[in-house]
Amino acid sequence: MTDAHFEFAVLRTDGDARRGVLTTPHGVVQTPAFMPVGTQGVVKSLTFEQLQGVGAEIMLSNTYHLYLRPGDDLIARLGGLHRFIGWDKPMLTDSGGYQVFSLAERRKIDEEGAHFKSHLDGSAHLLTPEKATDIQAQLGSDIAMVLDECLAHPSEHGAARTSMERTARWARRARERMMALRSGPVAGVTVSNPGQAQFGIVQGSVYPDLRQESAAQTVAIGFEAYAIGGLSVGEPPEVMYEMVGVTTPCLPADRPRYLMGAGTPDDLVEAVARGVDMFDCVLPTRNARNGQLFTADGRLNIKNARFADDERPPDEACGCYTCRTCSRAYLRHLYVSDEMTGSTLNTLHNLHFYLDTMSRIRDAIAFGRFESFRREFRLRLSRRLHDAPGGGSRVS
Amino acid sequence: MTDAHFEFAVLRTDGDARRGVLTTPHGVVQTPAFMPVGTQGVVKSLTFEQLQGVGAEIMLSNTYHLYLRPGDDLIARLGGLHRFIGWDKPMLTDSGGYQVFSLAERRKIDEEGAHFKSHLDGSAHLLTPEKATDIQAQLGSDIAMVLDECLAHPSEHGAARTSMERTARWARRARERMMALRSGPVAGVTVSNPGQAQFGIVQGSVYPDLRQESAAQTVAIGFEAYAIGGLSVGEPPEVMYEMVGVTTPCLPADRPRYLMGAGTPDDLVEAVARGVDMFDCVLPTRNARNGQLFTADGRLNIKNARFADDERPPDEACGCYTCRTCSRAYLRHLYVSDEMTGSTLNTLHNLHFYLDTMSRIRDAIAFGRFESFRREFRLRLSRRLHDAPGGGSRVS
Numbered sequence: 001m002t003d004a005h006f007e008f009a010v011l012r013t014d015g016d017a018r019r020g021v022l023t024t025p026h027g028v029v030q031t032p033a034f035m036p037v038g039t040q041g042v043v044k045s046l047t048f049e050q051l052q053g054v055g056a057e058i059m060l061s062n063t064y065h066l067y068l069r070p071g072d073d074l075i076a077r078l079g080g081l082h083r084f085i086g087w088d089k090p091m092l093t094d095s096g097g098y099q100v101f102s103l104a105e106r107r108k109i110d111e112e113g114a115h116f117k118s119h120l121d122g123s124a125h126l127l128t129p130e131k132a133t134d135i136q137a138q139l140g141s142d143i144a145m146v147l148d149e150c151l152a153h154p155s156e157h158g159a160a161r162t163s164m165e166r167t168a169r170w171a172r173r174a175r176e177r178m179m180a181l182r183s184g185p186v187a188g189v190t191v192s193n194p195g196q197a198q199f200g201i202v203q204g205s206v207y208p209d210l211r212q213e214s215a216a217q218t219v220a221i222g223f224e225a226y227a228i229g230g231l232s233v234g235e236p237p238e239v240m241y242e243m244v245g246v247t248t249p250c251l252p253a254d255r256p257r258y259l260m261g262a263g264t265p266d267d268l269v270e271a272v273a274r275g276v277d278m279f280d281c282v283l284p285t286r287n288a289r290n291g292q293l294f295t296a297d298g299r300l301n302i303k304n305a306r307f308a309d310d311e312r313p314p315d316e317a318c319g320c321y322t323c324r325t326c327s328r329a330y331l332r333h334l335y336v337s338d339e340m341t342g343s344t345l346n347t348l349h350n351l352h353f354y355l356d357t358m359s360r361i362r363d364a365i366a367f368g369r370f371e372s373f374r375r376e377f378r379l380r381l382s383r384r385l386h387d388a389p390g391g392g393s394r395v396s
Numbered sequence: 397m398t399d400a401h402f403e404f405a406v407l408r409t410d411g412d413a414r415r416g417v418l419t420t421p422h423g424v425v426q427t428p429a430f431m432p433v434g435t436q437g438v439v440k441s442l443t444f445e446q447l448q449g450v451g452a453e454i455m456l457s458n459t460y461h462l463y464l465r466p467g468d469d470l471i472a473r474l475g476g477l478h479r480f481i482g483w484d485k486p487m488l489t490d491s492g493g494y495q496v497f498s499l500a501e502r503r504k505i506d507e508e509g510a511h512f513k514s515h516l517d518g519s520a521h522l523l524t525p526e527k528a529t530d531i532q533a534q535l536g537s538d539i540a541m542v543l544d545e546c547l548a549h550p551s552e553h554g555a556a557r558t559s560m561e562r563t564a565r566w567a568r569r570a571r572e573r574m575m576a577l578r579s580g581p582v583a584g585v586t587v588s589n590p591g592q593a594q595f596g597i598v599q600g601s602v603y604p605d606l607r608q609e610s611a612a613q614t615v616a617i618g619f620e621a622y623a624i625g626g627l628s629v630g631e632p633p634e635v636m637y638e639m640v641g642v643t644t645p646c647l648p649a650d651r652p653r654y655l656m657g658a659g660t661p662d663d664l665v666e667a668v669a670r671g672v673d674m675f676d677c678v679l680p681t682r683n684a685r686n687g688q689l690f691t692a693d694g695r696l697n698i699k700n701a702r703f704a705d706d707e708r709p710p711d712e713a714c715g716c717y718t719c720r721t722c723s724r725a726y727l728r729h730l731y732v733s734d735e736m737t738g739s740t741l742n743t744l745h746n747l748h749f750y751l752d753t754m755s756r757i758r759d760a761i762a763f764g765r766f767e768s769f770r771r772e773f774r775l776r777l778s779r780r781l782h783d784a785p786g787g788g789s790r791v792s
Contacts, residue, residue: 047737047741069732070729074725084729086723308470329466329474330480330481341438341440
């Protein structure tokens with residue numbers, strides 16, 4: 001497929017798992033890919049040099065935060081988000097919807113869109129499908145997301161259907177707006193990145209029939225690619241995997257598939273096994289700041305007193321900067337001493353762990369041994385879950 | 397001169413300014429040198445890779461903080477401070493005295509030492525000249541400082557004399573303890589770095605006669621080198637320069653001279669002109685975290701609204717990572733958004749500015765043009781002082 005500067009090619013499949021290459025106006029991304037979350041135009045505690053150093057090829061930024069501060073008008077005036085923040089690699093922006101539902105005050109949803117007050121200053125705003133499209137056009141990310149309705153979990157089938165149908169109507173409006181922006185100047189909107197792609201989002205809660213119906217409706221509208229939303233919001237992992245499994249067969253094989261807001265390392269492997277190509281999650285970065293490190297032997301809470309004189313690196317099998325230069329004792333000291341460098345070092349390690357896992361997944365698919373990789377990964381799963389319960393979200 | 401692993405050689409003089417090389421057990425330092433402050437075994441917001449990247453050859457750590465947390469016993473058990481924190485370059489530790497005077501609760505000074513309660517948990521401690529020597533021996537820094545009495549500014553001549561004389565008595569006790577540690581095992585003390593040097597400290601407030609007397613007494617005791625303490629504590633810059641100027645001629649020409657806790661870039665130039673070789677100050681790092689950037693054109697408060705859409709780097713003449721990759725607009729965004737990466741980027745810039753200034757000072761001395769360098773620097777001084785008043789301290 002080609003859509004202006006947006007391309008996707010599947011190089012190899014292994015079962016339902018896919019090894020691909022995504023091309024964007026700011027370069028290529030090897031898939032399956034994990035996108036570190038840079039909520040306010042920065043991955044917390046890292047410079048972009050460090051972010052590239054751990055192997056990130058694409059990052060995610062949050063439209064809600066950037067719209068409120070410093071504002072998409074300012075960013076557009078300064079040449080778009082890539083230029084503003086100094087990141088010249090691929091970037092995806094979400095629609096802002098998820099944060100409106102999770103962060104904003106006094107939100108009210110109607111057919112028009114989401115009315116809310118800023119969590120920063122209480123000012124009133126209205127985020128419509130068109131507005132979310134305009135903001136992202138001004139930000140100029142390589143991939144924009146449509147505004148979807150994010151349903152609370154759990155939800156009844158009836159409520160889930162109503163919400164899913166609204167999401168489909170909003171998707172149509174968002175696509176129409178995108179087409180208008182592509183076909184000529186629209187007053188008040190600066191298109192910072194003419195090659196920007198737009199992804200539709202499949203909703204439908206935990207109901208297979210709704211997921212399938214949502215996928216059909218969204219594909220019928222026609223986007224550059226498709227995401228699976230409304231998962232990793234509190235449902236059991238098995239339910240999430242099942243929903244992914246019923247959705248991916250309904251999506252075009254020649255387009256990338258993006259599972260939003262997931263997840264644990266195990267979630268990534270299981271979703272790849274079901275045909276997912278892209279991920280984002282705050283788990284590695286947020287947990288790093290809370291002192292939780294991902295290792296091949298399970299999660300490790302660096303603040304634990306037993307690490308006070310532990311000279312080993314966080315993960316003896318890891319080759320990241322943190323594991324090459326720091327002991328658990330030192331990282332614990334930085335954590336208990338409230339030194340922000342501790343957050344940096346923990347974040348470098350956790351992102352390395354995630355991105356290295358993705359790299360190993362890609363290699364496994366390329367060499368046709370993904371199923372054995374997945375089996376080995378599962379063997380460690382029970383121990384890891386035993387150490388600390390999972391939990392993911394895309395709020396940073 | 398040679399003292400075990402500690403050596404100092406003056407390569408070139410230009411007026412009273414000296415271009416030298418300091419050799420320590422962990423490598424060499426080109427002088428005049430600036431030591432970034434890593435209070436708790438880390439320069440706040442930086443990794444050591446970043447610290448080396450801006451050109452730091454030596455760092456300072458604070459004995460008071462490390463003694464209280466994680467404790468010098470633990471650090472000694474883990475092989476000393478260099479190994480604990482993963483910094484294998486030269487390091488200096490202060491005596492802890494300054495922080496006892498500025499941070500600790502309910503401190504009481506008598507001839508024995510400084511009684512105080514920890515600012516962390518209120519526990520009671522006694523820091524004596526012997527104890528300060530022992531703690532630093534356990535930390536294993538390359539350069540240890542004697543415990544001195546830090547007088548409040550301003551002080552009467554009589555009080556300053558009394559304090560200066562106590563400092564001299566404490567220096568004698570500290571030196572005796574150091575000699576005992578060097579000559580054989582002392583129960584309860586692990587000498588982590590057998591090549592550790594010990595510097596004496598000249599006090600005497602703002603009184604030339606006391607400064608000269610203190611220098612004579614301290615030199616008579618005999619240390620590997622000498623520091624000038626009790627300045628940059630609120631007195632006018634001219635008074636500080638005068639005190640430096642009366643002290644350095646009283647110190648041996650073949651030993652490095654360290655001006656403690658100073659200062660502004662101008663202070664560095666003026667002290668070098670009076671024969672000082674080493675400096676430390678929290679100004680570049682602390683101000684960075686508060687959004688104040690040093691530039692060739694003066695100080696810049698990045699939080700200022702006028703930078704919201706300013707696409708220029710902080711300092712157009714600067715080649716640091718921050719100036720190569722970030723606009724003022726982005727740095728302001730990070731500051732107002734409370735993103736810790738902003739502190740990292742500002743710290744990288746300010747330390748680069750300080751260390752680059754030292755490098756230019758060294759070149760100027762080497763080429764015999766230090767006086768013209770100093771004149772040009774002074775020309776910018778009035779403008780810089782006009783932007784923002786100076787002020788330095790070695791508390792982090």
